[in-house]
Amino acid sequence: MASDDEREVVRPTWGGPRLTAGAVARRLGVAVTTLRTWDQRYGLGPSEHEAGRHRRYTTEDVRRLEMMRRLTFQGVSPADAARTALAAEPGELAEPAPRVAAARSTGRRVMPVGQAQAAARGIARAAGSMDGDAIAEEIRSCLRTYGTVLTWTEVLVPVLSALGQRWQAGHSVVEIEHLLSWHISTELRMVVPGPAGPRRARADDEPVPALAPSRTLLASVDEEQHTLPLEALAAALREARRGTRILGARVPADAMVEAVRRTGPAVVVLWSQIPDTADPTVFTKLAALGRPIRLIAGGPGWSGPARRRMPPGVALPTSLVEAVEGVLAALGGPVSSRDAGRRASR
Ligand code: B12
The missing domain is CATH 1.10.1660.10 (Multidrug-efflux Transporter Regulator; Chain: A; Domain 2)
Incomplete structure (x- = not known):
């Protein structure tokens, strides 16, 4: 079809x-x-x-x-x-180059290429020598200065892609992959809501602003173990002061339907990293609930044969910034994706 x-x-x-x-x-x-x-x-x-x-x-x-x-x-x-x-x-x-688009749309300055490369090299080096503290420190420093969207897009995606290539080339990097994934998750989960009002850093002693109630449900589809891009999306939305419910890896389709019934979200984002896990039936089931929900399919898994079987109306963003904007648009209200880039000090 x-x-x-x-x-x-x-x-x-x-x-x-x-x-x-x-x-x-x-x-x-x-x-x-x-x-x-x-x-x-x-x-x-x-x-x-x-x-x-x-x-x-x-x-x-x-x-x-x-x-x-x-x-x-x-x-x-x-x-x-x-x-x-x-x-x-x-x-x-x-369309401007993704890095320029990301910076513009998040209200941040573009991360200088040299700086992004140096940070990526630092993380890759620390990961190669299994130095978890150094990985964490480098990621934290980028998140503080550039926010989630730029840190993910400019620094972490290149490091992860390079690691994937090494794995594919037959190098033994699985232990590095696990250590790095752990620290990326940890740091993304510590990103706090950005400040309201004009762009500025939140002082360390300033109270963390309250989040809007969670009307966004995020999950990786059944059998899908990759979750990092969703965790980046949750962190970027938190910077924009939007809460999320995140169910994590390998959520069966029926459990997804039940979660939607119980929590009544306005937006559902489902991640599939690999074609093997991309079964669009879950979207068909969610659409059949007849609720006004914005359905979003994220991840390269969906761009395989699954795409042709996708029910009408499912959005397919191709970058983190596009996904953030899609969610914010569906949630409505005055908050724009610029807020996602406002400096969140932790
Ligand atoms: C970290 C990692 C893992 C971790 C995941 C940890 C976690 N909590 O997520 C662990 C160790 C669990 C893992 C497991 C496996 N992995 Co893995 N993994 C990776 C790795 C290194 C990064 C994944 C990631 O986060 N990618 C996200 C970004 C970095 O990549 P991307 O999706 O290509 O990004 C593009 C777009 O998606 C978009 N984008 C980026 N971010 C965002 C965010 C949003 C919201 C949106 C909409 C778009 C978007 O922009 C990018 C450029 O176009 C990749 C390498 C890679 N290149 O991705 C392999 C990779 C995805 N894994 C792979 C494989 C094979 C596996 C395993 C099957 C290995 C095994 N034999 O056990 C298993 C399990 C599979 C399963 N059923 O889920 C292959 C998949 C090959 C394929 N296409 O089928 C890859 C590509 C490695 C490789 N080169 O072969 N993996």
Whole structure:
């Protein structure tokens, strides 16, 4: 079965696919009514109009809308964001490089490449010599200065990927993998809620701000042992003062359904790292509950054959920053993903 996005794509013979409002809304993680408002109020709509057909969005239209969404998430007023998106030249519309996007959207400065590489090298060296304290110290220092999104994206993902490559090349790194995973988890779990108000560091003696009630449920799917990206997501949301319920590794589909029944979340994020664990039935079961829940599938597992069997309406973010923004958008309210990057001192 084709995914909903695929089914809704109209493929012309020139100029790239044309998307329906529904497909664009899902891609951006906004409601169709929001798209309509942006069109009516700011003229930011589909540029093509075919007689007798629904209006379709071109690739350039979608890029403008992505810019609109990015800017509004960064706290720019909708009118100003729309003006900027409409005036942008096609070349300016391309998605900025992930590291720039992460920094912008979290309100942090970009982590200098040299600094990220030095931190990654330090962690890799400490891990190689099985020095847990040094791993912890390096991660803690990055989290304090750059926050969760940049530390995860710029430092930890490269270290983990390099480790994965060494494992694949037949090196014995399993003990290193376990030690490193332990310390990444520990440090991410110690990230405290960021301060409300203008960007600033929270003083050590300042009380930790209260979290909004947990309306976000996070879990790795059945048989899936990888959890670190979800732990990074939970930490980034905590920086944005949003609580989460996290069920951890290997949660069977029926237990997921029960957890949703019992806790009534607004957003559910399910992680699958490897194609073997990516069974979309869990999303079908959750969708069948008929509740207004934003369903989000995270992890490379879903990009395999599972993707085609995904029920309609499940969002598939491809980075931590995109997942944070998707959750915050679904939760609504005034908090933007900038808050996720505000300095959280611990
Ligand atoms: C740490 C680790 C473990 C730890 C996990 C600990 C934990 N608590 O999570 C342990 C030791 C338990 C483990 C176990 C196994 N692992 Co392992 N593991 C890893 C490792 C090194 C990092 C995993 C990770 O956190 N990745 C997250 C980031 C770092 O990687 P990524 O997903 O590729 O990131 C991309 C996107 O997902 C996105 N992204 C990044 N972060 C986020 C966050 C969000 C929210 C979103 C939406 C997107 C996003 O951006 C990245 C670039 O595009 C990877 C190597 C790797 N390259 O990932 C292997 C790896 C995933 N493991 C692998 C394997 C094979 C296993 C085992 C089967 C080994 C075994 N024989 O026992 C088992 C268990 C499998 C199972 N059933 O779950 C393979 C998977 C190969 C495959 N594609 O099938 C990998 C790729 C290693 C390799 N190169 O072969 N593993």
